[in-house]
Amino acid sequence: MKDTTRLIIVGGFLGAGKTTLLFNATQQLMEKGKRVGLVTNDQASELVDTSFLLRTKVNVTEVSGSCFCCNFQGFIDSVLQVKQEANADVIIAEPVGSCTDLSATLMQPLKENFNKKLVISPLSVLADPVRLADILNGGTAGLHPSAAYIFKKQLEESDIILISKADLLSKNELNTLKQKVEAAYPFATVLTISSKTGEGIQKWLKLLETNTKAGQRIIEIDYDKYAEGEAVLGWLNGSVTLSGKADWNKFVADLLGNLAAKIDEMHIGVGHIKILLENDKEYISGNITGSSKTLSIRGKLSNSDSVQLTINARVETTPEELDRLIKETLEGVTDTDIVTTIKAWKFLCPGYPKPTHRYKDVFLPK
Template sequence: MKHRIRYIMIGGFLGAGKTTTLGQLAARYTGRGLRVGIVTNDQAADLVDTNTLRSQGFDVGEVAGACFCCNFDELMGTIESLAADERPDVILAEPVGSCTDLVATVIQPIKRLFNAEFEIAPYSVIIKPSHGRKILSDGKSGFSPKAAYILKKQLEEADAILINRIDELSAEEADEIAAVVREHHPETPVLRISARTGEGLDALEELLAQQGDFGRRILDIDYDTYAEGEAELGWLNSSLTVTAEAKFPLDDLLLGIVKRLQERLAESDAEAAHLKTIGLWEGFFGVANLISSDTAPELSLPSRRDVKDVDVIVNARVACDPAILQRLVEESVGDVCRSLGASATFRQTQSFRPGRPVPTHRFADAN
């Protein structure tokens, strides 16, 4: 009899730190000799997260074009392809950051249709401190109430809530955010982690190893509000090539693009949910990102390389019109390239608003 694969899905709003957390978990599991497959998810192709995890040496499949819930068959097909050579012990799944209702549309279908093949780990949802302060405290978040509704519903269906980026907080600040989360979700376990430093990940591993009947919190959800909240986000994935006659620092290019785009978005009063860019060159890579409009861009994975040509992917999730977002991205890339004596050729750009979610399956009661 084949062993059952441990299915671990980590949810959370855009910019919460899902990819970094999955990368940390994958490294820990593989370090213990477990076979790990990762499935990423996006509304479009050319996903920075997929390329980042693959560049770290992990076996990654991507479900593109729709969220897991609306493309359930492809999710299962992608997992099957990861198991084609050697059946994994663990599947780590990262859903789209603007997606919710995942218990009813992903976890319950797996439990009912594929129970012999999978065992379900506690469904954990990550929240970043700025959202804990603003959205849960009903302060000004930069997002509309309908977009904030999605984040609140994500937390409501979680088996555990993970407060990320605690390395950036004082003990008092962490306690304050934890208190706000517990006020809204008094029966849900709350863990504090830093996906960047690894703090708290021992406790997270212990949580994810628990045996039990998880994924039972079926949402009472208004799909009209959910769809309208998603549709307020402009979504852009671009792939391009940057070339120059003289070498330039790849990290300056990546961080410069994110910084310049943050400035242009601020001028347009557009709230950034997440900006990411990755540069890929001859086996080396670098990543820069921005997790909100009021934080500083960061070089999350430096390449420390000088290059003459490089492939670049830009992902942007911003509360603004997609056409405006595309123009600002192209102008920002052009500004930074000129400052480095380089030029950019855009190969492909997808810029749009997500359509209404139509799940493949939805079970309104818990199995």
């Protein structure tokens, strides 16, 4: 097993595109001969991100039931497990999208206690350009004010800010947004990336390889507001087997399209809604990160008599209302010839964040 492994932590709010970035970054690292491991995180199991990232054919471990910060031992156990099993050169960890205060609760204890086993890379925070622009203009990006507070705090504690989905903006729009971010957060290195085109990913990875200044600031956090920002979101994770003959591509389009239309009618904020429909060889994935305009689908499924549906939803409503919304929409697009078998289904509201560690000062090695 390698003596030291590089650990890359990629934060950022729900819907920023972290999982797609991890997928593409893993591919690029493997093409260079690197052994890569991944660690995902959520408040419940049945995570779309984990199922999707397993398609990279690398070792993926999931920390579920709490955020990395509130289960530091579970986090480090998973990191060291991946390090050993994969003999990894690089491990990329993706915290829960509604998590912040990572510098005080993750970066500092890692630097102090695990610097002989792990090389800690700068804290990268991914930001959706549309939400980011609205936040910089004093808005809430369509989110509850306390959820927007989390978004802003993630940016404040970052070492590197990655403006994602660069392909959605013109070159001038992207340059203008980058300049605004640099002015608002002068302490951070600001990069633009596109997981769709691959633009900027190699530059980001190269920066991580050469920069060891990780967790350079600890920010003030109002934990009551932080807790409210998470609690305004209902969370749902489900896993369902669908058996029968259907046009699965149309099924996904109808399911997400109907969900998006209902959310528009209800005028409620969305952290993200993710689905993954897969068989052994193929998959379709879909996302909603706001209004129906944000709906995106990729992949394709040919005829299959049985498929696995995984769905994760983070929406500004009660868990019970979210459960009703998802189930009713799913039933509405499921043909009568399709047999639906729920394997796992959980809806919840996150509890008050209680981190295992919280450093008051930046740890500086002697």
